[in-house]
Amino acid sequence: MPIGSQPLVSRPLFPARRPGAHNMALIVQKYGGSSVGNPERIKNVAARVAKYRADGHRLVVVVSAMSGVTDGLIKLAKEIMPLPSEREMDVLLATGEQTTIALTAMALHALGVPAASMTGAQAGIVTDGVHTKAKIHNITPKKIHDRLNEGNVVIVAGFQGETPDGAITTLGRGGSDLTAIALAAALEADLCQIYTDVDGVYTTDPRIVPTAKKLTEVSYDEMLELASLGAKVMQSRSVEFAKKFGVIFEVRSSLNDNPGTIVKEESKSMEAVVVRGVALDKNQAKVTIIAVPDRPGVSASVFKALADAAINVDMIVQNVSHGSGKPTTDISFTVEKADLLKAQKVIEGLKATLGFSQATATDGIAKLSIVGVGMRSHSGVAARMFDTLAKDGINIDMISTSEIKVSVVIDAAKGEAAVRSLHKIFIGT
Ligand code: ASP
Ligand code: MG
Numbered sequence: 001m002p003i004g005s006q007p008l009v010s011r012p013l014f015p016a017r018r019p020g021a022h023n024m025a026l027i028v029q030k031y032g033g034s035s036v037g038n039p040e041r042i043k044n045v046a047a048r049v050a051k052y053r054a055d056g057h058r059l060v061v062v063v064s065a066m067s068g069v070t071d072g073l074i075k076l077a078k079e080i081m082p083l084p085s086e087r088e089m090d091v092l093l094a095t096g097e098q099t100t101i102a103l104t105a106m107a108l109h110a111l112g113v114p115a116a117s118m119t120g121a122q123a124g125i126v127t128d129g130v131h132t133k134a135k136i137h138n139i140t141p142k143k144i145h146d147r148l149n150e151g152n153v154v155i156v157a158g159f160q161g162e163t164p165d166g167a168i169t170t171l172g173r174g175g176s177d178l179t180a181i182a183l184a185a186a187l188e189a190d191l192c193q194i195y196t197d198v199d200g201v202y203t204t205d206p207r208i209v210p211t212a213k214k215l216t217e218v219s220y221d222e223m224l225e226l227a228s229l230g231a232k233v234m235q236s237r238s239v240e241f242a243k244k245f246g247v248i249f250e251v252r253s254s255l256n257d258n259p260g261t262i263v264k265e266e267s268k269s270m271e272a273v274v275v276r277g278v279a280l281d282k283n284q285a286k287v288t289i290i291a292v293p294d295r296p297g298v299s300a301s302v303f304k305a306l307a308d309a310a311i312n313v314d315m316i317v318q319n320v321s322h323g324s325g326k327p328t329t330d331i332s333f334t335v336e337k338a339d340l341l342k343a344q345k346v347i348e349g350l351k352a353t354l355g356f357s358q359a360t361a362t363d364g365i366a367k368l369s370i371v372g373v374g375m376r377s378h379s380g381v382a383a384r385m386f387d388t389l390a391k392d393g394i395n396i397d398m399i400s401t402s403e404i405k406v407s408v409v410i411d412a413a414k415g416e417a418a419v420r421s422l423h424k425i426f427i428g429t
Helices: 039-054 069-080 086-110 141-150 176-186 220-228 237-244 269-274 298-308 337-348 381-391 412-426
Strands: 028-032 058-063 115-118 124-127 135-139 153-157 160-162 168-170 193-195 217-219 249-253 261-265 279-283 284-293 313-318 327-337 360-363 367-371 396-404 405-411
Touching: 028 039, 028 176, 039 058, 039 086, 039 412, 058 086, 058 176, 069 086, 086 153, 086 160, 086 168, 115 141, 135 168, 135 176, 153 176, 176 193, 176 237, 217 220, 217 337, 217 412, 220 237, 220 261, 220 279, 220 367, 237 284, 261 279, 261 367, 279 412, 284 298, 284 367, 298 313, 298 327, 298 337, 313 396, 327 337, 337 360, 367 412, 381 405, 381 412
Parallel strands: 028 058, 028 193, 058 153, 115 153, 124 160, 193 249, 217 261
Antiparallel strands: 124 135, 160 168, 249 261, 279 367, 284 327, 284 360, 313 327, 367 405, 396 405
């Protein structure tokens, strides 16, 4: 079934029709690397799957490589040569998930449950040929259906597919999430559950605010903003995919039976909550270019040079220009910490052509954000945020906003205190 040709809406069972003895459902479950991290955990997964099956459900189970395995394989390859062929990287990386599908199928057999493993290719996942970050073109799940109809639990290797000419591909780091969401869409599953090592999506990092609350539900857009802001629960691409195809899914823990967080399109009732979550991203760094001539084309050349170096720029602030005659301005922007040195080099390289006075760089910053679809219909949210920070004596360095988010750059050392204040004001604990 070609994905994209029609809206593939997985029928929502939430929250009224949780799977139980009375309704038989087709369920896609995904277990991440830590959930299958050792034989004991794989046996736990099998026990959970067996329980759902005993309730009469049909199950397609997507698994990741055991935790650490993909990193280990990458390290091995780099010991052979620094820049291995991407085609061969895919052949190598796909073995991680292939190991887990076989072990998971065996763990089910040990419980007397019929199960069959399938690689991405066998499951009918066809991708483009962009090795190590392939996109799914279409899924022909005929063989999955055949196996299900024979009474099997089907275990599919996450993170992989094949090109139309049969080359093995992988879908980018964290890509097992995408496999699960795409299969849920293609199979029109009743339920899609993403099992991980956290209980769901929280109002903020519980390590910073112990009273942070697990969200019952969150919209796709909020989830995407929270993920990109450092609350990394799932691969962003998979959430975008779920949004596009209307796949409702639940993020929950494989270590207990607590209900998790439902991720779905926003509803009217979601807008009643102004701020869904507070996120802190400490992985940011800032570059400021001081006294750049303020003439057309300057920003264009700065950000083109950064883009050419494959550096992802997040926030940008340009001051009003000062000086008459030959006015100058300051431009600040943020990048990921890992890219700071590279960005600094790129900017230094422009000094002669642009003629700025100096460039400074710091990684002592953090990006602090509040996110919520309710901001679309409530005003004064940013003012309240700034006021709270001011009362705490926290200086705001840069500001950016979207319809459902306000972000500020502040001193990294004050980041956690700021999260606690904002959480208290906006979430109430
Ligand atoms: N094993 C792959 C990774 O570590 C894919 C995944 O876990 O989702 O990135
Ligand atoms: Mg993962």
